[in-house]
Amino acid sequence: MDNLYIPPTKSSMEVHFDKDTGILEMKGASYPENALDFFGPVNEWIRKYISEINKPMILNIYLNYLNTSSTKCLLDIFEVFEQYHYSGGSLKINWYYAEDDEDIMETGQELAEDFDFPIEFIPY
Amino acid sequence: MAELELLEYYKKMCERNIVLDFQGAISQDMLVGMAELIKTKFSRELGKVDTVKKIFSIFIEMAQNIALYSAERVLLDSSDSDVGAGIIVVTEKNRNFTITSGNLVSKDKVHYVIELCQRVNLMSNQELKQFYKHRIKTFRGEGKKGAGVGLIDIARKSGLPIDYTITPVNDRNFFLVLSVKIQEVQNDG
Numbered sequence: 001m002d003n004l005y006i007p008p009t010k011s012s013m014e015v016h017f018d019k020d021t022g023i024l025e026m027k028g029a030s031y032p033e034n035a036l037d038f039f040g041p042v043n044e045w046i047r048k049y050i051s052e053i054n055k056p057m058i059l060n061i062y063l064n065y066l067n068t069s070s071t072k073c074l075l076d077i078f079e080v081f082e083q084y085h086y087s088g089g090s091l092k093i094n095w096y097y098a099e100d101d102e103d104i105m106e107t108g109q110e111l112a113e114d115f116d117f118p119i120e121f122i123p124y
Numbered sequence: 125m126a127e128l129e130l131l132e133y134y135k136k137m138c139e140r141n142i143v144l145d146f147q148g149a150i151s152q153d154m155l156v157g158m159a160e161l162i163k164t165k166f167s168r169e170l171g172k173v174d175t176v177k178k179i180f181s182i183f184i185e186m187a188q189n190i191a192l193y194s195a196e197r198v199l200l201d202s203s204d205s206d207v208g209a210g211i212i213v214v215t216e217k218n219r220n221f222t223i224t225s226g227n228l229v230s231k232d233k234v235h236y237v238i239e240l241c242q243r244v245n246l247m248s249n250q251e252l253k254q255f256y257k258h259r260i261k262t263f264r265g266e267g268k269k270g271a272g273v274g275l276i277d278i279a280r281k282s283g284l285p286i287d288y289t290i291t292p293v294n295d296r297n298f299f300l301v302l303s304v305k306i307q308e309v310q311n312d313g
Contacts, residue, residue, distance in 0.1 A: 011156045031159070031184050033152040033191075035271075065177070067184050072260050072271035100173045103181075110257070 001052055004045045012038055013063060017045055024059040031067035039073035046080055056090035057081075064097075064104055071107065078115055085117035093119040144214040149198035149207050150191040159184050162214065170219070174309040178281050179214075179221055182304055185274040186225045187212055192270050194227035195297050221306040228297040234290055237275075237300060241288045244279040252280045282306055 001019055008014035013028040024046075032038040049057070059081075066074065085091050095108040105121055112119045137145060143165065146158060162183055166176045194208030210227030229237060244252060256276045263272030279286055287303040 010160060011152065031155075031188070065181065067181070067188065068260070068271040068273045068277045069188075072263075072273075075260060098173075101177070103174060103177045110253070114257075 001045075001048050004041065006042070015042055017042075017049070019049060019053055022049075022053075022055050022057045024057060025062070026059070027062040029065040030063065030070035031065065032070070035067070035069035035073045039070070039077070043073070043077055043080065046077060050080070050084050050089065054089065057084075057092075059091070059093045060096065061093065061108070062096045063108075064101065066104075066107060071111065075111060078111060078117075081117050082115050085115075091117050093117065095119060095121050096124050097121065099123040141215045141217045142213060143216050144212075146213075147209075147211040149200060149209040150187050150194075150212070151200055151207050152191075155184070155187045155191065158187065158212075170308070172309060175306070178306050178309065179223070182278050182281050182306060183212075183214065183223055185278050186223055186302065186304065188270070189274050189302075190225055190227045193229070193233075195230045195233075196228045219308045221308075222303060223306070224301060224303040226299060226301045228293065229290075229300045230297055231295075234298040234300060238288060238290060240275050241286050241302070244276055245285040247279070249280065249283075252276060256280065278304055 003019055004015060004017040006012070006015040008028045009032075011029065012032040013026050013030045015026055017024045030038075046057075081091055081093070093112075095105070095112075097105040097108065105123075108119075108121060144158060144162065146154070148154075159180060163176060163180050166179055170176055190210035190212065191208045194210045196209040197206040198209050199206045208227060210225060212223070212225045215222045215224075244255070247255060256273050259276065260271050260273045275286065282304050284305045284307070287301075289301045290298045291301075293299050
């Protein structure tokens with residue numbers, strides 16, 4: 001499998017997943033025209049990484065805005081992570097947020113509420 | 125004559141404190157342009173991240189509702205799928221903001237929207253949160269583009285009831301108007 005890189009636009013996030021280091025990054029704002037189309041390859045890459053490589057993963061999130069359909073897509077990804085976590089996979093999420101942006105921190109906390117994998121909220 | 129009408133229109137917009145007014149097909153490019161304009165303008169004027177983000181995110185959800193669900197569909201050259209058309213207006217008076225959207229909704233769907241508005245308007249913050257969390261996990265909508273929680277998210281961010289009116293325009297469609305107020309967030313930043 002290949003690394004995944006999706007360049008940012010004003011309404012879609014930058015995605016950089018590295019299969020060799022297991023470090024996954026999401027950056028920016030997400031309100032694309034069709035969130036399912038955008039997140040499809042992202043979700044697929046993670047599933048493939050789990051089935052083919054199955055090594056520790058660190059997801060670094062530097063998001064500043066998620067619309068509701070993107071939030072749903074991220075929730076679907078978190079569900080994949082949860083299964084991975086329960087099956088013994090090593091996973092950690094770092095949710096970075098701008099110090100004065102409580103809104104995106106709360107979005108992250110609410111998303112994480114129902115999951116057991118480790119997630120840390122880090123202001124910058 | 126045309127010049128005079130435009131002057132009247134201009135005066136009315138000023139009197140009504142309209143900061144943004146768009147009527148037509150809400151393409152993604154148009155939506156991004158308007159959202160960026162709102163962010164830039166209000167960031168400069170307010171300087172408070174929380175209030176600006178509320179306006180920005182409510183605007184995006186309302187505009188995307190028109191793009192996804194308006195019964196008036198327009199096929200644009202730049203896209204292979206049609207986009208919804210409607211009207212969206214942002215006003216500001218003494219740091220109280222209102223975003224109003226209008227679009228056609230088919231007869232068979234309009235009551236769904238109205239019932240949803242009535243339902244969220246009766247809910248406390250905690251109830252809205254639970255409703256949002258339940259629905260975002262279970263909703264499977266038409267075409268599956270949306271998450272089905274736009275209105276709930278808008279109600280949560282606004283903290284005030286969503287005003288709505290429907291007017292029949294022909295035997296198939298209603299014109300749906302949704303109006304959402306946003307008050308400046310105090311003691312933040």
